[in-house]
Amino acid sequence: MPLLSKTRFGRTSLLALMCCSINANAHFLELLPSTDIVATPQQAKLQFSMKFTHPMSQGPLMNLVHPTQFAVVGPMGKQDLLSTLQAQQQDKQQYFTADYQIKRPGDYLFYAEPQPYWEPAEGKMIVHYTKVVVDAYGMEDGWDTELGLPTEIVPLTRPFGLWTGNLFQGVVKRNGQPVPFAEVEVEWHNDGSITPPSDPYITQVVHADANGTFSYVMPKSGWWGFAALIEGEQPMKNPDGKLVPVEQGGLIWVNARDMK
Template identity: 55%
Template sequence: MRPALLPALCLAITAAQPATAHFLQAIPSADVLPDGGPVTLDLTFTHPMEGGPAMEMVAPARVGVLTEGAITDLAPALTARKVDGATAWRLTHDLPAPGASVFFVQPQPYWEPAEGKFIVHYTKVVVDSFASGEGWDALVGLPAEIRPLTRPTGLWAGNLFTGVVLKDGQPAPFAEVEVEWVNDGSVAAPNDAFITQVLRADANGTFSYTMPRAGWWGFAALLEADAPMTAQDGAQVPVEEGALIWVQATDMGGN
């Protein structure tokens, strides 16, 4: 093979590799608190199905919780920690009253050089205090957000989760949704096609997915922001806005 062809061939091979999905994990210590009380939320920027590695995460631009229509700023509760040598975050918050609370995170924009764009995934997870079953579909009002149509707490493995992708509060037709499971090391993907499940919402922005295994599942709807951002070289580049929700499925055997 002539040396002059090597750079072009290497570029073609690189371009042919499937992109690895980035997920901002927002995983609480429990999705249901039967007796209320404190819940710990771990924030990690990582590749869930591959078990990592975690990536460096700067302090979020915004982190809070929506409870009974009121938003509480949780930024003062954040503490830094290390996961795979990268910075991640943790907070603890008390839920003394019955009802669902929607924890949400707006990360700082992440520059993805392989795709030539910034990524901002607005992430949320619902925790139900005293197993009330109320308030689980409350919306934070994020620029990109998933409205759950299935209660996102107290779900069994095998349950169907359904949600609506919203952009600026309106359904986003035919949005692409990536799905990954937080791998505990018990599953090896047969090949790269199995790492990230991909589906598309319908004309009303609605999607459904059956969670086949117990554990935490992330649903990330990928949208393009209306306005670009300025890259380090001064170029105007697109911004991927993600609407991400985390849902736990529990095995009926109790595992």
Template identity: 60%
Template sequence: MNQTRVYPLPLLLLFISFAVQAHFQELIPSKDIVSDPNDTEITLDLTFTHPMERGPAMPMGEPVQFGVLGPQGREDLRPSLIQRLQDNQPAYRASYRLKAPGDYIFYLEPAPYWEAGEGRMIVHYTKVVVDGFGGGESWDAPVESTVEIIPLTRPYGLWTGNLFRGLVKYKGQPVPFATVEVEWRNDGSLKPPADAFITQVIKTDAQGVFAYAMPRAGWWGFAALVEGEQPMKGPEGQKVPVELGGLIWVHTRDMQ
């Protein structure tokens, strides 16, 4: 006989909080398109948070990698990182000046994050593409992260409602039927009507490709999730599973 299991209310609320709290590593530039040759500096904010819920932020350790793949090749940007506080938790900021026309792919490998509620470590490899002076043809170049979303739609110059397509790769190979979580970076103008609206969930097809039409202007985060093959050490030295994520951030604007 099947029996329905009834959980105490505090435990049920705990389960619900874990279910809706999707983790997103943000890598947000102050501009996604640089067109003024007299204003070429951008600021990048690095925050580990829940973007649709506007936080709270989680503590970031010192990033393992932070760099840019641009017209002049690959550049290590870790020396430019400045630690700051977001919701009283460590986060980072950096500044960068675009030097030539082309696409600039900023990428981040954060320090592993221990998620006690899930009993696992989380590592989200994250990137964002900034267009420099309309000279870019390399927006789909891979940065060769362990998990990566290769954009099949140019990830800038997008109108609200455009369809974004991406290819999920793990160790360079397409990942069929991978879970991709999608969140809008809430600016405070929207209250989700129910928890199911906080994180959109889609799957890649048999070739590892996904598509999503972005219904609102602003920054959208796409997080492709893969189970790590090798466990990591938890805070007490125990072996724990690892969630690997490949993230990309894209920006949309209303057509006016």
């Protein structure tokens, strides 16, 4: 083969590898409130941002259609919040915002179920059941409540009031049962202050133990997403009508603060 052809082949192969590397970045459904701890009336009106993106890479944003569920379980029971979602646009992609008024002390478990997302680069549908816990006025009661989601991370560590460097632990469950050795991807919601030196620093990966329990020490302040990824029990049809595998994710978002 002529040298020029080898060079073209090498460039083509490198480009393919680079594309695979980019596509391999983890998908996360972000569900981020304005605060995880309400201590004053001024903080009681929560603002939420719901985006489907790559948090550590700061994008790209993927189009998010109107979710199947957005709700909260708290002192007043379960409340359906779908009607509070407001569609927004960024880089020609849709995401959502919402407001919620805290009225009573207690722990509020907000969660979302998106419609299945077709990822052609991975040949699978993606459904991420995502939750975040907000504590109001120090009640600290109910933060470990199981919501009964098909895939769910149940926290063993209280998921608020955490310092940078704290150990976060959770149990990965499918249909209420622990998932031994489940894979959990971890990403930090990048505020632009960190440039990962290479791909392995973008998404941290840990495995749960035989009881479905995983642990991770958060090395920086900010929001951390934990995504337990499990293959769905049943395939789904992609937009072309072909049956494909399903990535079923159970996510939880946790905030850490620097000790000052």
